Amino acid sequence: MTRPTPPTATLVRVTETRVERKERTRRAILDAALELCEESSLVALSLRQVAKEVGIVPTGFYRHFESIEELGLALVDESFASLRSMLRAVRQTDRFDGSFASIVDASVDILLEHVHAHPRHFAFIARERTAGQPSVRDAIRHEIELCELELATDIAKLPAVADDWSTDDLRILSGLIVTAMVSTAEQVISGHGRRAVEERTAEVARTQLRMVLIGALQWRSSQRS
Amino acid sequence: MTRPTPPTATLVRVTETRVERKERTRRAILDAALELCEESSLVALSLRQVAKEVGIVPTGFYRHFESIEELGLALVDESFASLRSMLRAVRQTDRFDGSFASIVDASVDILLEHVHAHPRHFAFIARERTAGQPSVRDAIRHEIELCELELATDIAKLPAVADDWSTDDLRILSGLIVTAMVSTAEQVISGHGRRAVEERTAEVARTQLRMVLIGALQWRSSQRS
DNA sequence: CCTTTGAGTGCACGGATGTACACCGAAAGT
DNA sequence: ACTTTCGGTGTACATCCGTGCACTCAAAGG
Structure with a gap:
């Protein structure tokens, strides 16, 4: 989906500042959460599901939010x-x-x-x-x-x-x-x-x-x- | 709470038929679920939480309901x-x-x-x-x-x-x-x-x-x- | 009285979950 | 050119999860 281009793929080099990348990942997390919790509720949503959908490793989630609640x-x-x-x-x-x-x-x-x-x-x-x-x-x-x-x-x-x-x-x-x-x-x-x-x-x-x-x-x- | 008297406590012997006991446990499950999901939602509720609250072992849940959804x-x-x-x-x-x-x-x-x-x-x-x-x-x-x-x-x-x-x-x-x-x-x-x-x-x-x-x-x- | 039934047990498993920690490497700052 | 910053990675672990299976043992029932 709209996963943030992993660092290894920077061969493409589409001049993108660091804050832009961070914002893009943040957006991806918000969108993924919005979509995933559609069939139930945020309280039934795990950090790992979100991370997987976004395409980052679970612990990467913490770079943007402290918890699902803050999300x-x-x-x-x-x-x-x-x-x-x-x-x-x-x-x-x-x-x-x-x-x-x-x-x-x-x-x-x-x-x-x-x-x-x-x-x-x-x-x-x-x-x-x-x-x-x-x-x-x-x-x-x-x-x-x-x-x-x-x-x-x-x-x-x-x-x-x-x-x-x-x-x-x-x-x-x-x-x-x-x-x-x-x-x-x-x-x-x-x-x-x-x-x-x-x-x-x-x-x-x-x-x-x-x-x-x-x-x-x-x-x-x-x-x- | 209102846990069903375990078999060992039948010393008390309060003549209770088998279906009565089953019904009592069923009620306890319904009540426990109603109480536990109050702070979030049924979808965020685990079978094990309910079982623990009721005072039965997790697999005992299946004697009454096939799944949380049926509950x-x-x-x-x-x-x-x-x-x-x-x-x-x-x-x-x-x-x-x-x-x-x-x-x-x-x-x-x-x-x-x-x-x-x-x-x-x-x-x-x-x-x-x-x-x-x-x-x-x-x-x-x-x-x-x-x-x-x-x-x-x-x-x-x-x-x-x-x-x-x-x-x-x-x-x-x-x-x-x-x-x-x-x-x-x-x-x-x-x-x-x-x-x-x-x-x-x-x-x-x-x-x-x-x-x-x-x-x-x-x-x-x-x-x- | 002896058999059957079935609610509840105990254990064991494979998988998912949250989170800690050390690490990497490119962008940012100097 | 160097150091620093910091998204993102990878490994690891304790905990919880659903569920399968063999078991117990008192009530039900012939």
Whole structure:
């Protein structure tokens, strides 16, 4: 695969600095781990399996990570970096005018695009969120909480949202939406690329989002009256 | 712990038939597995760990299960048996009059009660749902689908629900509710018994359920007009 | 009473795992 | 041109893993 060219093969001499090589091996380790743990979980993954997949000797692993756990935390960082770039895309998009329907459609579309772009990252988060080592779980939980907070402030900015919403209510609403979207991503991934499953899942997600958004508004106004 | 009395201790002679003893050991294995995999996942659990915890020799495990995977499937059965008993309780309860608020409050209360009664079962389902071996994942997914279907028919029977709801819409709504409730259970469990976390989670769950239910109705009527 | 059954034992094995240690050799630094 | 740095190597070892096999011995059953 993408194994780092062993020193003996430097006959080819593709001028590559030392830090570049190190970074390349690090990447290979991250990718190998992401792929290998796909059928179960990081906790069921051995250092030796990763090393073999990468094409280095087991002890070579320690040059990059102190343990599998540290590897996991690095993967959390990486996964959420890509997720945040998606959220930024949603936020800056001008694919919708301002109606709920168009916001929902654009958001679901972007979510699906990103799940396609980084399927292993999403799968990793979904899995380790509940099954990882405690430190990994906590890291993911914290990141998701940040996502919910960001979403809450975004919702507050929507023109259609009354300005008397409490921050608590915004948090609750965004929590519900995030939960539904995480579940949607999980279903798409577990659908294993089948177009029909995915289209169905997308349609369900759109409907659910509409129910939630319109419902929240209605509920809100009923609280006010 | 609850290890089966070894044959040598039969001096005590508590007249116990052979099948009773076998069943007791089987239970001990199930309990030990449920407890041991709590900090990670079934896939990261060895036959030997379970055997040691139970107090039998490793090969003794095979008298009860062919593999850890089969153990996992048995745990899925057991977990959902208890979950279904909860759902039956919700369905038959007369704790509410018929208003949405009382339905929501009663449902959330019963959910929390049951999470308290079977915390390991809920945690197991939440974990293995995404991180288990494929066969275990599939078994759980199937069971959850059944729960969604049952909930959909229950919702259809509510007096407040218009009778022109399509089965699709009912499925979508119940899927959303189940997702939110699974998430609620996960949060309660990860709160690790702290009363404050739990009360907060319950309140969030109630609010989310109200948003969803009232929202679905509003959305529905807006579709009709 | 004598036979059968079967849950649990004890040992032994080949293989995988994490990690310690000494080593290499090319790139980086001087 | 030299020394240093440091990814990556190779060997080695204690530990755990699943599992095969022959065994025990009390309950079940004729």
